[in-house]
Amino acid sequence: MLAGLLFLIPATFFFVGVLRDRRRLSNAVWLGIALVMLLLLLAEAGRDNPLLSLPLVLAFMLAVLGLLLLPLALLANGMVMLRREGRSLGNLLSLLAGLALLGEMVYFGWGITQPNDWIRGSAFGLFLVSAYIAFLFVSLLLYSVIYGRTGRRHGFDGIVVLGAGLIGDRVPRLLANRLDRGLRLYHREREAGRSPVIVVSGGQGSDEQVSEAFAMSRYLLERGVPEDDVVLEDQATTTEENLRYSKALLAERGLNGRVVAVTNNYHVFRTAVLSHKQGLRLQVIGAPTAWYFVPSAFLREFVALLLRNPVVHGLACALLMAGGLALTQIG
The missing domain is CATH 3.40.50.620 (HUPs)
Structure with missing residues (x-):
């Protein structure tokens, strides 16, 4: 019941926002929250239903595999961009993002095994910050696709x-x-x-x-x-x-x-x-x-959208980092 309510609230905000104006940035965020709540709702329903739990497990395994392969895909795309488009900060974004993800994964795997609370806390904090950024990125990507494929296509002056x-x-x-x-x-x-x-x-x-x-x-x-x-x-x-x-x-x-x-x-x-x-x-x-241009280009768009609210996102990342450190100290 609670999971269903937690899904309906952001879903309602999403649909109302789309009806009011499809160009609202908040629509992407509400879509992301609604999808997360929907996954939790399905997971709760799947506990007693094998027909539902098996697809969820497979989807989770595919998501983990995709996450592990994502840094390598970004690194490969970055090399293609450098070869075809030349060296510039915009063309380097997919390469830099791949290196950052790979570095974060390595640091998390090493950090959580350390006896020092501050190292383990920083590893948890970086994981939470990465999850936050990934949530925003996926939400914007999904809503961008929805926006691009809907709406009026004729009747223009x-x-x-x-x-x-x-x-x-x-x-x-x-x-x-x-x-x-x-x-x-x-x-x-x-x-x-x-x-x-x-x-x-x-x-x-x-x-x-x-x-x-x-x-x-x-x-x-x-x-x-x-x-x-x-x-x-x-x-x-x-x-x-x-x-x-x-x-x-x-x-x-x-x-x-x-x-x-x-x-x-x-x-x-x-x-x-x-x-x-x-x-x-x-x-x-x-x-x-061109397919090879899209990852770096969309990363550039994503960064530009984040920079429209730097204080909000900076504060969120700082709180998540502090939360990771605090959880380690409490533990």
């Missing part, structure tokens, strides 16, 4: 394609995927009898020969989009500015109706969260991304 880095003056594959997705939305709206405009948004970086918006507009014009249907926004340097400046340009044209922003799939939910924070009403749709 404006299509905003967010910029990404150029290679000189050339549109790379990552950005081309966004533009191609925007093109498909544009043609779908035209076939339905509507006349949407495409806003291409992105300023010029220090290593770029032209603005991202200019290169993106050229890409669209070469593929048959009329010049009158393409609007350039060439001042933005961040996602927040992409959204704000593009919305303002659409408002100047009297297009205050439904707007969709197009970005890569790993970037969808953070873009949605930023639009919610700015009070902008728009849908966000994702474009495909």
